[in-house]
Amino acid sequence: MTDDLRGQLERAGLRGSYLVRDLSTGEELSVEPDLPLPLASLVKVPLGLAVLENIRLGTLDPASRLHVRPGRITTPGPTGITRFQHVADIAVEDALSLAVSLSDNAAADALFGLVTPPDVMTALRRWDMCSITVREGLSPLTRTPAEVLSPEDADLAHALAIEKRTEGGGHRLEQFDVDRTNVGSARGLVDMLDTVWTALSPAGSPSSRGPSSLDPWVAGRMRDLMGANVHRHRLTPDFASDASRWSSKTGTQLNLRHEIGVVEHADGAAVAIAALTESRVTAAAQPGAEAVMAGVARQLHDYVRSLAGPHPAR
Numbered sequence: 001m002t003d004d005l006r007g008q009l010e011r012a013g014l015r016g017s018y019l020v021r022d023l024s025t026g027e028e029l030s031v032e033p034d035l036p037l038p039l040a041s042l043v044k045v046p047l048g049l050a051v052l053e054n055i056r057l058g059t060l061d062p063a064s065r066l067h068v069r070p071g072r073i074t075t076p077g078p079t080g081i082t083r084f085q086h087v088a089d090i091a092v093e094d095a096l097s098l099a100v101s102l103s104d105n106a107a108a109d110a111l112f113g114l115v116t117p118p119d120v121m122t123a124l125r126r127w128d129m130c131s132i133t134v135r136e137g138l139s140p141l142t143r144t145p146a147e148v149l150s151p152e153d154a155d156l157a158h159a160l161a162i163e164k165r166t167e168g169g170g171h172r173l174e175q176f177d178v179d180r181t182n183v184g185s186a187r188g189l190v191d192m193l194d195t196v197w198t199a200l201s202p203a204g205s206p207s208s209r210g211p212s213s214l215d216p217w218v219a220g221r222m223r224d225l226m227g228a229n230v231h232r233h234r235l236t237p238d239f240a241s242d243a244s245r246w247s248s249k250t251g252t253q254l255n256l257r258h259e260i261g262v263v264e265h266a267d268g269a270a271v272a273i274a275a276l277t278e279s280r281v282t283a284a285a286q287p288g289a290e291a292v293m294a295g296v297a298r299q300l301h302d303y304v305r306s307l308a309g310p311h312p313a314r
Contacts, residue, residue, distance in 0.1 A: 001303065002031050005296050012292035013281040019186040020300040023197055023262070023270040027307045029300050030186065037276045039132070039182040040251035041103045042189065042258055046132055048100045048225060049196070050115045050123040052218040055093065060114060062093035068110045079230075080104030100225040103250065105138040112137035127195060127214050131188025135181060186274035189260045193272040196222050197262050223247060226261065234290055235275060238298040239263040255279040257286075257293060263301070271304060273297050 009016045009031075017035040021028035054060035070084035080098045081088050082105045090098075095111055098104035120134045199219035226247040232240070234257065240246040248261025260274045275297045279289055 001299075002029070005031055005299060008292055008296055009277070012289045013279050013286070014277045014289055014293060015280070016293065016296060017186040017274075017276040018297060018300055019190045019272075019274050020297065020304050021190050021194065021272045022304050022308050023194055023272055024268070025308045027304050028190075029304050031296070031300070033187040033190075033274075034185050035276070036178045036183045036185050037258070037278065038178065038253060038256060039134075039184050040253035040256050040258060041105075041108075041138075042184065042249055042251035042260060043134055043138070043182040044099050044103065044108050045192065045222065045226070045249050045260070046120055046124055046129070046134055047108060047111060047115065048096055049127075049214070049218060049222055050120040051092070051096050051111050052221050053123055053215065054115055054119075056215055056218055060092060063091050066090055066092060066095050066110045066114075068095065068106050070106060081106040097225060097228070100222075100249065101228040102230055109137045109139055129188065129192050129195065131191060132184040133182060135183075184276075186276055189274040189276075190272045193260060193262055193274070195219070197270055197272065223262075229261075235259045235261060235273070235294045235297055238294045239273075239301070251276075255281075257290060259297075269305065269308065271301055273301060 005018075006016075015032075017032045017037060019028060019030040019033040051060065055062045066089070068081050068088045068090055070081055070086065070088070080102045081090070084106070090107070092111070092114070095104075095107040099108035099111055117134045117136055124130065124132055124134070195214050196219045199214045199216045226249055227245065229248050229250070231248075231250045234250055235248060236246055239261070243266045245264045246261055247264075248259055251258035256276075256278050258274075258276045260272075262270055262272045264270045275293055277289075277293050279286060281289065
């Protein structure tokens, strides 16, 4: 099956790293799940977890005010404060909502000023999420050839992203070099989602949780933030329905198109999905490729679901 899925991706001009896991049974199926790729905006999820942990511990006041400078971006895509023309005054917890649910780069960078990449890495190690590496904030993502070239030359920016890769995952562009930028794999990201979705509820016994466990309040707030994701053009059409809830985060950077999420079904099943792709096609808009990307995720999901018996109601 996985060979056929690789063929579908190849015909769409994509290379993909996928992992789909039933969070109740542990059954999973994957395509190149350990391939390290730049995270792009997926980094906002580990950032958000670290910010929430600091709020929980009382080291960060959720109501404290941030003076956030606008991103002054004129290219299509960025949202929120990133597109503002004036400095915004916003509470920390509201900036977190913009960063995760709206994928606002300016809000995320302001939060990185409070909870630095080394702080995020310390939290990830404590939660045993060691397959994710956070090295920098979001501002480097706005310093690619796409921001220098005119919109009419978008294909050239994509060509540079595609063609300047070196051996071992290196790249002439910092934002695509796995040794210099924020990096993760489909397996590492599904492990993170698994932890967020299976953290004990507040009603559980505190003594049953180790000191390094993800706190249920932190996990619950992240589930809420991902459930409010407004970017619903990629995998959402294949997973959202009246009988399911789809909570996710997207990541996009030139030829990189990612999405991670959890689909919770009415029968109690919860399935975590990580779909990371890189395109070899020099086009900014590739709706056909995104449809194939989502279709592969759906086929993996359906196969994993077929391996499980009835799920208890959640």
